[in-house]
Amino acid sequence: MKKIELHLHLEGAAPPAFIRSLAAEKGADLTGVFDARGSYAYDGFDGFLRCYEAATSVLRTPQDYARLLAEVLERSAEQGVIYTELFISPEFCGGADLSAWRDYLAAMTEIADKARADGIDSRAILTIIRHLGPDRAKKTAICAAETAGTWVTGFGMGGAEAVGRATDYAWSFDCARESGLGLTCHAGEWGGAGSIRDALSLGVTRIGHGVRAIEDPALVGELARSGVTLEVCPGSNVVLGLFQSWSAHPIARLADAGVRVTVSTDDPPFFHTTMRQEYNRLADAFGWGDTEIAQINRWAAEAAFCDQATRDRLLKEFP
Numbered sequence: 001m002k003k004i005e006l007h008l009h010l011e012g013a014a015p016p017a018f019i020r021s022l023a024a025e026k027g028a029d030l031t032g033v034f035d036a037r038g039s040y041a042y043d044g045f046d047g048f049l050r051c052y053e054a055a056t057s058v059l060r061t062p063q064d065y066a067r068l069l070a071e072v073l074e075r076s077a078e079q080g081v082i083y084t085e086l087f088i089s090p091e092f093c094g095g096a097d098l099s100a101w102r103d104y105l106a107a108m109t110e111i112a113d114k115a116r117a118d119g120i121d122s123r124a125i126l127t128i129i130r131h132l133g134p135d136r137a138k139k140t141a142i143c144a145a146e147t148a149g150t151w152v153t154g155f156g157m158g159g160a161e162a163v164g165r166a167t168d169y170a171w172s173f174d175c176a177r178e179s180g181l182g183l184t185c186h187a188g189e190w191g192g193a194g195s196i197r198d199a200l201s202l203g204v205t206r207i208g209h210g211v212r213a214i215e216d217p218a219l220v221g222e223l224a225r226s227g228v229t230l231e232v233c234p235g236s237n238v239v240l241g242l243f244q245s246w247s248a249h250p251i252a253r254l255a256d257a258g259v260r261v262t263v264s265t266d267d268p269p270f271f272h273t274t275m276r277q278e279y280n281r282l283a284d285a286f287g288w289g290d291t292e293i294a295q296i297n298r299w300a301a302e303a304a305f306c307d308q309a310t311r312d313r314l315l316k317e318f319p
């Protein structure tokens with residue numbers, strides 16, 4: 001079945017072999033980043049963030065990012081993905097300097113245009129790194145506002161949920177909203193239901209993860225009534241220990257309660273997953289078949305940060 005993915009971190013989708021090759025080209029020392037099998041090595045969420053930032057430190061030029069995007073989109077297409085939205089932070093692309101960001105964006109847009117012609121469409125969601133703080137976030141918001149357009153269609157926030165409150169970043173979200181960008185925010189993963197309420201106050205139409213809403217029945221009802229969509233990444237949640245098993249994951253309970261849920265891989269090589277594997281494990285855990293999977297992808301198409309013509313084309317794939 002064809003698939004839509006709304007929650008994929010570009011750097012986090014970098015295959016270990018790609019990062020090792022790039023490190024070798026640049027003479028970079030990535031000691032401790034990989035385990036004996038060549039996979040990313042980390043322990044817990046904080047360790048994951050450190051490993052992520054160390055691995056992505058070898059991505060230094062617009063051409064590095066263009067090569068990475070081509071690799072990631074090719075692998076997504078192999079999984080049956082026809083449309084994906086990628087979280088990309090200008091912080092990693094020239095230190096959130098607008099002039100530098102334009103160079104990175106131009107290189108990636110060229111790749112995205114070629115991939116679209118080859119059958120996989122994509123959009124970029126420019127992303128605040130939460131643990132760098134609200135003042136630094138404004139630089140990313142300005143990059144997003146100044147380059148909003150055909151490929152840059154969304155704005156969001158990732159990083160460590162324990163740092164501050166989402167409402168501390170209201171200026172940046174207001175800036176992005178005024179530029180016509182779709183809004184999403186990571187919440188309800190390591191932060192509880194309160195973090196989701198904070199994110200909702202920013203005017204987002206989507207929540208990255210959001211699965212801990214299940215702890216608050218009133219919030220579940222609010223999400224269902226409002227139509228806010230959750231970008232759920234079950235494999236990521238299970239690997240990081242947020243839930244102990246696939247059958248314990250709340251995605252099915254949320255969907256049964258009327259919450260719009262989608263399925264994504266988050267940072268697939270870090271969590272040893274693919275889009276096919278996500279759906280296969282959900283089918284095993286909850287007995288989902290074509291009907292449920294098609295509904296999830298319709299919700300994804302309806303929530304996508306794209307133009308109406310693209311949305312209509314995607315919806316025709318999931319009648």
